[in-house]
Each structure stands twice: as structure tokens, then as C-alpha cells.
Amino acid sequence: MSPLNIIVIGGGAAGFFGAITAAETFPEATVTILEKNRTVLNKVRISGGGRCNVTHACFDNRLLVKHYPRGEKPLRSLFNAFDATATVRWFEQRGVGLKTEADGRMFPTTNTSDTIVDCLLTTARRLGIQIRTSCGVASLSRRQEGNWAVQLLTGETLKADRVLVATGGYPQLPAYGWLPEQDEPVVSPVPSLFTFNVPDSPLLPLAGVSVPDAKVYVVGTKQEQRGPLLLTHWGFSGPAILRLSAWAARELAEVDYRFTLRINWVPTLNENELRNTLQDFRQQNGRKQVITQNPFGLPSRLWQAFASEVGISDNQRWADLPAKQLNRLIERLTNCQFNVVGKSTFKDEFVTCGGISLTSLNQQTLESKAQPGLFFAGEVLDVDGITGGFNFQNAWTTGYIAGQHIGR
Structure with a gap:
């Protein structure tokens, strides 16, 4: 039996975290990240004035969920699997210390986002994750065999057993049109922050x-x-x-x-x-x-x-x-x-209110109910937090949970 082929669409925080978690949880799987831009982790690089506001020092999950205008209820159970405490531990185990500022925001002790970018890139490469840039996806469709056809803008078609969509939010509803239909309509996006x-x-x-x-x-x-x-x-x-x-x-x-x-x-x-x-x-x-x-x-x-x-x-x-x-x-x-x-x-940050409805997904795994083998993580979901590290925490949490279950 050939190893499981997992494709992650989106080379941002949620995509990398999902890919890394999938590769660690299912070491026999082949994991590939597709990023439409020439470089990956762009939002991580510029966030927090170039320092990367990794998370927020809110370690009581009952309080943590109160910082999300959309997504509070489903996040309650998701944070039980991976929360701010887990985020701090994850980075520290990989040699990245975090510090807390007076307002609760947490940054790498080096004061540069390059530390976070390098950690994610180094970990991904060590795990053998393939990273392909300038790879925009035109369409995603289920094949008769039950796996997925990922058609790139270049015309190339890739095959995948499982797909994780972590593209970030889109400003307009038609931009979600390349995705297969879900149980619930996509929640129309509007700007936040x-x-x-x-x-x-x-x-x-x-x-x-x-x-x-x-x-x-x-x-x-x-x-x-x-x-x-x-x-x-x-x-x-x-x-x-x-x-x-x-x-x-x-x-x-x-x-x-x-x-x-x-x-x-x-x-x-x-x-x-x-x-x-x-x-x-x-x-x-x-x-x-x-x-x-x-x-x-x-x-x-x-x-x-x-x-x-x-x-x-x-x-x-x-x-x-x-x-x-x-x-x-x-x-x-x-x-x-x-x-x-x-x-x-606000600065270079863009956050959307709206996206893939969590009621369309299995709340424990973030797998699509209508499209088995298709997972979602990050800002593409109808989840958004206020400023202060909460949107990155959503990316780490949902990326981790999707990655934990995508190979099962």
C-alpha cells in the first residue's frame, strides 16, 4: 500500500502548523505545502511590526475564547486539544523562547519574526515536507477513486488522498468558488480589525x-x-x-x-x-x-x-x-x-469575519462533513479574534487539530 499523500493548500501559519503536525503524527505520509506566492509565511513575517505576536498570555481557556467575536463556542473544545499553553510549550521545545509584554502579547525573546519563520521552515524541512511556491490552486475536486484532484493555475494536476485548506481569509465571496460545496454556505466575508x-x-x-x-x-x-x-x-x-x-x-x-x-x-x-x-x-x-x-x-x-x-x-x-x-x-x-x-x-494586517462555517465541519477534527478527506484550518474558517495574538492562536490550534486527524 502506497504512503498517504497529503496536500496542504496555503503556506501560512495554519498551513505550516497543519503540515508539521501531520508529518509528525503520520510519519509514513508524504506531505506537500502549496503556496501561491513566491515566499511562504508572509503574514508571520510582517505581523507585530516584524516581531510576530505569536499568541496571548491568556492561559484560562474560558477567558481565551472571549477574545473571538466569531468562533467562541467551537473554540471551547478545540482549545482543550491545543491552547496558548501548548503553543508556548511547542515553540520552547524547538528552541524558541517567548516573552510576555505588559499588555499580554507574547513575542519571541529575539524580538524578530524571523525566529518563528526559521523554526517553522527548519522543522518542516527536517520532516521532509515538500514546499512548493508560486503554486496557486485553480480548482479542487473529488475523483471517482475517492481521492482528490488539485489543479494548479499552471495547468498541472496533483493527486492527493487528503487535503488541508489553509489559504487564509478572502475579502470577497466569489473567491471561495474553487472550493467544493459544503453542508452550509460559506459565510459572506467582511473585514475585521x-x-x-x-x-x-x-x-x-x-x-x-x-x-x-x-x-x-x-x-x-x-x-x-x-x-x-x-x-x-x-x-x-x-x-x-x-x-x-x-x-x-x-x-x-x-x-x-x-x-x-x-x-x-x-x-x-x-x-x-x-x-x-x-x-x-x-x-x-x-x-x-x-x-x-x-x-x-x-x-x-x-x-x-x-x-x-x-x-x-x-x-x-x-x-x-x-x-x-x-x-x-x-x-x-x-x-x-x-x-x-x-x-x-490596520497596518499590514487583514482579517476577515466570515468564511467556511464550522457547522459544515466535524467539530473535533475539522474535516468536512460533506467532503470526507477535506480539512480546513486558520482564517479560511469563520473564526476571527481581536488583535493581540489571538488570530495566530486560532491558526496554531486549528492547524494542529486538522494535522492530528488528517491521516486517520
Whole structure:
């Protein structure tokens, strides 16, 4: 009997992890990775500013799943098989140490993604995995014998007993058309993890200013997030915005990314507490200028912008601040509204909400119910996480599970 022939379509994080796991679990099998680009692991290489945010230091799986706007329920069982703890151990066993930063993100101790790329490439080559680049797949079809025909864009046709699709997400639904039909339709893809364009924002000149804690809302919905916020020359970015874009991905797509964004710049206080704080501050600092004395630790340029917007002059003292201007200042701090008219991709990262529905797959193996011998892993699935290493964790987990079962 000839050895099992396994083809992995996609040379990214999930594809490599699936191929490596398959080769280790089924050493008699022949494993081949097909990558449409000239180089492999491109997203691994550029992620985290070239450092590769491998995973997140969240080692309680009940909490880990809460970082996935899509896929929380199926990930509960998948993480039981391979979670963040397993990821750290896997890389450490292959000589790659990881370190945890203050926000929980985990990077290689070398501070370069090349360490992760080299580890995956070296491991794959040691296991005899064949890596073919510039090999785009045109179609995938089941042959009468029960195995698979993988037709390349070059016209060449490869035969495979088992296939793992780990191509990453596609921005448009027709791009999934080369895949065999599943039990459930492909979930229409829309972008996730993006920044907000606000071309008429009065805060555009403050690009680069960051606020460590703000609360952001999509007006007219229940979507809200809290965290660091970054002012940009096109609008807003930072963790709070990115998380909001992920959780509200479908709602924002439905309104063509035109909506009202509300920001509370002082989320630790309710309106009454804020008013009392300002009143006390005014009494204690009556002779000082409003524009130079701000009681909330906001960046000085942002505070000055708010003061200017409500008509406070440069030399106006706290003691001379009329109630009308105080009320307007409170409104700016707690209910600042902006008209968002578009989005921008966050750095070089592109994550899709949508893809292959997990209800089409065996939840324990990630094998297609309708197409035996066909497996899926990574972002091609309708699973996506917020920024911080969670999408790579999805890639490692699903790649590992598909690789563990693909030869059975």
C-alpha cells in the first residue's frame, strides 16, 4: 500500500502548523505545502511590526475564547486539544523562547519574526515536507477513486488522498468558488480589525496623540469597547477602536462604514462625578488658567483642543469659567461624537469575519462533513479574534487539530 499523500493548500501559519503536525503524527505520509506566492509565511513575517505576536498570555481557556467575536463556542473544545499553553510549550521545545509584554502579547525573546519563520521552515524541512511556491490552486475536486484532484493555475494536476485548506481569509465571496460545496454556505466575508476614517474631525491635527483609557460606542447599537485610543491623521485607531471594529464588523459593513462614533474620554467617572470633580477643581485652582490645568491627566494638546472648541480663551482662569462653558466641556469629555465615513486597514494586517462555517465541519477534527478527506484550518474558517495574538492562536490550534486527524 502506497504512503498517504497529503496536500496542504496555503503556506501560512495554519498551513505550516497543519503540515508539521501531520508529518509528525503520520510519519509514513508524504506531505506537500502549496503556496501561491513566491515566499511562504508572509503574514508571520510582517505581523507585530516584524516581531510576530505569536499568541496571548491568556492561559484560562474560558477567558481565551472571549477574545473571538466569531468562533467562541467551537473554540471551547478545540482549545482543550491545543491552547496558548501548548503553543508556548511547542515553540520552547524547538528552541524558541517567548516573552510576555505588559499588555499580554507574547513575542519571541529575539524580538524578530524571523525566529518563528526559521523554526517553522527548519522543522518542516527536517520532516521532509515538500514546499512548493508560486503554486496557486485553480480548482479542487473529488475523483471517482475517492481521492482528490488539485489543479494548479499552471495547468498541472496533483493527486492527493487528503487535503488541508489553509489559504487564509478572502475579502470577497466569489473567491471561495474553487472550493467544493459544503453542508452550509460559506459565510459572506467582511473585514475585521480596521481603523476609522473621520475626515472632518477637528482632532486630525493631533495625530499621534494617544489616550490610555477611553470608551467608544457605535451610536444606535449596543456595540461598545474600552481601552487605549490613538488619534491619527485620518481619524482614530488603537486597541479600543480595533476591538470595536471586530465586534461590530457585520453591523458596520451593513451601513457601509458610515456611522456615528461616540467617545467618552473619561470613562472612570459618570457625568455627576465628572461635574463634581470639575467644580472642586475650579474652587481649588481658581487663579490658574483652564488651558494649562486639566484634572484628568488627558494629553495636554487634547485638553487644549477641547477648551478651544468650547470657546475657552488662552488666558481664561478657572474662577472665570461660566456654567455654560463648563457644561459644554463636560459634553465634550463624555459625549464627543464624530461622523465616520470609511475604514482603513490596520497596518499590514487583514482579517476577515466570515468564511467556511464550522457547522459544515466535524467539530473535533475539522474535516468536512460533506467532503470526507477535506480539512480546513486558520482564517479560511469563520473564526476571527481581536488583535493581540489571538488570530495566530486560532491558526496554531486549528492547524494542529486538522494535522492530528488528517491521516486517520
